Amino acid sequence: MKGLPxxxxxxxxxxxxxxxxxxxxxxxxxxxxxxxxELALNLIRPHVLPDEPALSIFYKMPADLAKMxxxxxxxxxxxxxxxxxxxxxxxxxxxxxxLQVLAAVLRPNERRSGLLTWLTLGxxxxxxxxxSLMVVFGFFPTALACVPSTAFVLLLLYGGVRFGRVPGAxxxxxxxxxxxxxxxxxxxxxxxxxxxxxxxxxxxxxxxxNAMLKNTNEMINLVLxxxxxxxxxxxxxxVALLLLLFRYRVTDAVTGLTLGAAVGLGYSFVESILFIxxxxxxxxxxxxxxxxxxxxxxSIGLLGGEVAFGALLGAGFAIAANSRRCVLxxxxxxxxxxxxxxxxxxxxxxxxxxxxxxVTTGGALDxxxxxxxxxxxxxxxxxxxxxxxxxxxxxxxxxxxRDALDAEAAVGAAITPVELTVLxxxxxxxxxxxxxxxxxxxxxALVLHRLQSAQLELASWHAQKDPDNDPAVTSQGDELRxxxxxxxxxxxxxxx
Amino acid sequence: MTARRTAYRxxxxxALRAGVGAALLVSTFVLLSPQQASACDVSIGYxxxxxxxxxxxxxxxxxxTSLxxxxxxxxxxxxxxVxxxxxxxxxxxxxxxxxxxxxxxxxPALVDxxxxxxxxxxxxGGRHEGER
Numbered sequence: 001m002k003g004l005p006x007x008x009x010x011x012x013x014x015x016x017x018x019x020x021x022x023x024x025x026x027x028x029x030x031x032x033x034x035x036x037x038e039l040a041l042n043l044i045r046p047h048v049l050p051d052e053p054a055l056s057i058f059y060k061m062p063a064d065l066a067k068m069x070x071x072x073x074x075x076x077x078x079x080x081x082x083x084x085x086x087x088x089x090x091x092x093x094x095x096x097x098x099l100q101v102l103a104a105v106l107r108p109n110e111r112r113s114g115l116l117t118w119l120t121l122g123x124x125x126x127x128x129x130x131x132s133l134m135v136v137f138g139f140f141p142t143a144l145a146c147v148p149s150t151a152f153v154l155l156l157l158y159g160g161v162r163f164g165r166v167p168g169a170x171x172x173x174x175x176x177x178x179x180x181x182x183x184x185x186x187x188x189x190x191x192x193x194x195x196x197x198x199x200x201x202x203x204x205x206x207x208x209x210n211a212m213l214k215n216t217n218e219m220i221n222l223v224l225x226x227x228x229x230x231x232x233x234x235x236x237x238x239v240a241l242l243l244l245l246f247r248y249r250v251t252d253a254v255t256g257l258t259l260g261a262a263v264g265l266g267y268s269f270v271e272s273i274l275f276i277x278x279x280x281x282x283x284x285x286x287x288x289x290x291x292x293x294x295x296x297x298x299s300i301g302l303l304g305g306e307v308a309f310g311a312l313l314g315a316g317f318a319i320a321a322n323s324r325r326c327v328l329x330x331x332x333x334x335x336x337x338x339x340x341x342x343x344x345x346x347x348x349x350x351x352x353x354x355x356x357x358x359v360t361t362g363g364a365l366d367x368x369x370x371x372x373x374x375x376x377x378x379x380x381x382x383x384x385x386x387x388x389x390x391x392x393x394x395x396x397x398x399x400x401x402r403d404a405l406d407a408e409a410a411v412g413a414a415i416t417p418v419e420l421t422v423l424x425x426x427x428x429x430x431x432x433x434x435x436x437x438x439x440x441x442x443x444x445a446l447v448l449h450r451l452q453s454a455q456l457e458l459a460s461w462h463a464q465k466d467p468d469n470d471p472a473v474t475s476q477g478d479e480l481r482x483x484x485x486x487x488x489x490x491x492x493x494x495x496x
Numbered sequence: 497m498t499a500r501r502t503a504y505r506x507x508x509x510x511a512l513r514a515g516v517g518a519a520l521l522v523s524t525f526v527l528l529s530p531q532q533a534s535a536c537d538v539s540i541g542y543x544x545x546x547x548x549x550x551x552x553x554x555x556x557x558x559x560x561t562s563l564x565x566x567x568x569x570x571x572x573x574x575x576x577x578v579x580x581x582x583x584x585x586x587x588x589x590x591x592x593x594x595x596x597x598x599x600x601x602x603x604p605a606l607v608d609x610x611x612x613x614x615x616x617x618x619x620x621g622g623r624h625e626g627e628r
C-alpha cells in the first residue's frame with residue numbers, strides 16, 4: 001500500500017532495546033502469573049457434581065443436553081477453553097521458560113536477545129489466540145459479514161489523523177492484539193473463574209431452586225466483573241507495549257487513543273461474531289436474533305463498547321507516560337475502562353429488565369430505537385470523554401505541527417512557505433485535495449495526497465523525541481526529505 | 497448572481513430547519529405516544545430469562561428490521577463523510593477570489609499552492625482547464 005510507510009522506516013522507529021525487552025517480559029510474566037493463579041483457584045474449588053473433573057474446563061456437557069438446539073456450538077464457546085488450547089498454553093509456557101534459560105546461559109548479543117524475547121512472548125501469548133481463531137474460522141461467514149464495518153473503522157483510525165500518524169503496521173498489531181490476545185486471554189481466565197465461582201456458589205445453593213436462581217444472577221455479575229477487569233488489563237498491556245515500542249515517535253493522548261481503539265476494535269470483532277452466532281441460534285428463546293446482534297455490535301454501537309473503553313484506556317496510558325503522577329493516571333484509566341465496561345453492560349441489562357416486565361418485545365421501535373438507546377445510554381459519558389480527549393489532543397497537536405512545518409520550511413525546499421498554511425490545517429488540506437480533483441482530475445489529486453502525506457511524515461519526524469541522538473534517526477529525516485523532493489520532482493542538492 | 501445565491505442559501509436553511517423540526521416532532525410523538533416498548537437482550541449482562549410463553553409466542557427483534565436499521569446507519573455515516581468533504585471543498589472554493597467574482601476555474605490560491613507543491617496540472621486533457 002503506497003500510503004503506508006515502508007517497513008525499513010518503521011523499523012528505524014521501533015526500539016527493541018533492553019528497557020522494552022525487560023518491560024515486555026514483565027508484562028508477559030504478570031499475565032502468566034494471573035493465569036496460573038486462576039488455574040490454582042479452579043483446582044481447589046469445591047466440586048458441585050460427583051463426577052466433576054479436576055479442572056472445570058474439562059467438564060463435558062451430558063450428550064442429551066448438548067444436543068438441545070442452541071446449547072452446543074456457539075453457546076458452548078461463550079466462556080469455554082478447548083482442551084487443545086489448554087495444553088498448547090502449557091507447552092507455550094514450557095517453551096518460553098526454555099528460551100529464557102537459553103538466553104541466560106548463552107548471553108547473546110542485542111539482536112539475538114531481541115529475537116529470543118519476541119519468541120518468548122510469542123510462545124506465551126499466541127496459544128491464547130487459538131480461542132479467537134476457532135471462533136473466526138468456526139463461524140467464517142459471520143466473520144466475513146463483520147469485516148466491512150471493522151475495516152471501515154480501521155481505515156478511519158489510520159486516515160483520520162495524518163500528523164503524528166500511528167503507523168499502519170502498529171495499528172494492525174494493535175488490532176491483532178485485541179482480536180487474538182485480549183479476547184483469548186480474557187476468555188481463558190474467565191472460563192476458569194466461571195468454574196471456580198460456580199463451585200463456591202453452587203455448593204451453597206444445594207438443590208433449592210430459588211437459591212440456585214439467585215446464585216445464577218450473582219454468578220453472572222461476578223463473571224462480568226472478572227471479564228471486565230481481565231479485558232481492561234489485557235488491553236492496557238497491549239497499549240503499553242506498543243507505546244514503549246514507538247516511544248520516540250509522537251506518543252501523546254491521540255496516539256494512545258488510536259492504539260487503544262484499535263485493540264478494542266479487534267476484541268469487538270471476535271466478540272461480535274460469537275454473539276451473532278449465539279443469538280442467531282438461541283434467538284427465539286432469548287428474544288433477539290443474529291441480525292439484531294449485528295445491528296447493535298457492528299452498526300449502531302460499533303464505536304461504543306470496547307472500542308470506546310479501549311480508546312479511553314489508551315489515551316489515559318499515553319497521558320500517564322508523560323505525567324508526573326504516572327501510577328495514579330494509569331490506575332484511573334484502568335478503573336474508567338474496566339469499571340465502565342462492566343457498569344455499562346450491567347446498567348443496560350438492569351434498565352432493560354425494569355422495562356421488560358409484562359411487556360412484549362420485538363417491534364420496530366424496540367429494535368431500532370429502544371434497544372440501541374438502552375445499550376448505548378450508560379456508555380455515553382465514556383464515549384463523550386473519549387471524544388473530548390481526542391479533540392483536546394488534536395488541539396494540542398496543532399502548535400506542534402506548525403512548529404515542525406516552520407522548522408522544515410527554514411531548512412529546505414521540501415516544504416515551502418506557500419504550502420505552510422494549507423499543510424497546517426486539516427480542513428484546508430482536504431479542501432485543496434477536493435478542488436484539485438475537481439479541476440485537474442483524480443491523478444493530480446492522488447499525487448497531491450501522496451505529497452501531503454510525505455510532508456506530514458517529515459513534520460512528524462521533526463516533532464518526535466530522540467534523547468539518544470541516534471544517527472539512524474537523523475538519516476531517517478534525510479530519507480523522508482528526499483522522498484518529498486522526489487514527489488515534487490525537485491533534484492535534491494548534493495550535500496557533503 | 498448574488499441574489500440567486502442568497503435565495504438558494506435561504507431555501508437551503510429553511511429546508512434544513514424544516515427537516516430538523518420534522519425529525520424532532522416525529523421522535524417526540526413516537527417516544528411520548530402511549531405504547532409498550534422494551535429492549536431486546538444484547539449481552540450476558542441482560543441475564544436472559546426464558547419462560548414457556550416466550551417459546552410459544554416468540555417475539556424477537558428480528559433480523560430484517562435490524563438490517564434495515566444497519567442500512568440506514570451506513571447511509572447516514574457515508575452521507576456525513578461526504579457532507580464533511582463537500583463542506584471542506586465549498587469552504588476552499590469560497591476562500592478564493594474566483595468564487596466572489598463568479599469566475600469559472602481553479603482559484604489562484606490553489607494554482608499557486610499546486611505550483612509550489614510541484615503537482616502536475618494537466619493543461620490538455622484536464623477536466624475543466626478548458627473552461628477557463
